[in-house]
Amino acid sequence: MSSSRLLIEQTLAVAQRLLLEQWRQKRGLIFWAVFPSTMMLLFGLVYAHNDSMRAGLDAAAAGILVGAALFFSCLGGTVAVIAAERERGTLPRLLTTPLHPAAYFLGVVIAQLLLALMQVVMLYSIALAIGVKYHGSLFLGGLILLLSVFAYVGMGFFLGARFARRSEEVVVALSAIGVPLLVLGGTFFPLEIMPQGMQAVAHINPMLHMNQAFKGVAAYGMGWAELRFEVTFLFVFCGLSLALGIQSYRHLLGVEKSK
Incomplete structure (x- = not known):
């Protein structure tokens, strides 16, 4: 079997295991679905x-989807996965198997991507039913969502590998970090009504650019030309987040091997 095919099979196996674990936790799935709905x-x-x-x-x-739903499911979900694996001692056992380290990272990414897709379908099904309209390009909107998911997963690996050692810490950390980011990211309030000082801080919040990009497409029908800055920002931030997440994941593997 070729190495690339083995990597793909291992990646899909990791993603399947994580999704099955999510499915078994019925109560968690209910809250995961109820929150954005x-x-x-x-x-x-x-x-x-x-x-x-x-x-x-x-x-x-658009703001609820990108700012809240994907934040808590993709970023929070990734942090929770890493914390749970560390608590259960799963990572040291995985290191003794033929599992390629990259397969685990990619498996988490795919699992979170599929969960995000489910949230997109669920939330917009409700939104369309109550009269919401989607005005712009589906391709551009999908690209923005994809970049947002990858950025959140990368940030999740960084936070999970560097800071979250217990599952209880995940909820506290997400609440402390998430609520200010949601407010400053324009999820609940438009940027224009914020004080000048808050606006200055908000502009360095990646969530603001995710919100502005997807709101621009979904709510106002903007295209590539109008959203050139936001999409470029998301490409750069996505790359940095994934690089930081991969580096943090390698650091975690090194720590686990030394135990």
Whole structure:
């Protein structure tokens, strides 16, 4: 068997194992699905009740998906996976098997990507049912979502490998980090209504550029020309996040081997 084919098979096996573990944790899956669905329904009720704000519902759906749903599922999910593997002692056992280190990393990426796709379908099914409209290019929107998922997974590997040693730490860390990032990322409030100081800080928040890019496509029908800066930023940030995640993963493997 060729090395590339073996890598693909190992990667898919890792992704399947992680997805099966998610499936067995029925309670966690319920909360994973309820969180963005509830947010979408609540925003829908608010905007539907106020006709002057009705146009903002299209942008709200995009913000909830990129800013909240994918943040907690892809970044939070990756951190949780790494923390759980360290708690159970799975990583040292994996190092004694023929599993290629890259296969584990790629398996986590694929598992999170599939979960993200499910969230996209679920959230936009609800959004379209309550009157949300998607205005722009599906290809460009899909590219922005793909870059966002990869960036979140890379950040998740960095945080999980460097800081999260227990599952309990994941919830605390995500709450402490996530809520300010969501607010400054324009998930709940448009950037224009924030004080000047907050706007300056928000511009260094990658989540803001993810939100602006996907909102621009989904809610306002913008194309490549209008979103050139945001898409370029996402390409660069995605590359940096994955590089940082891979480096942190290698560091973690080195720590586990030395034990």
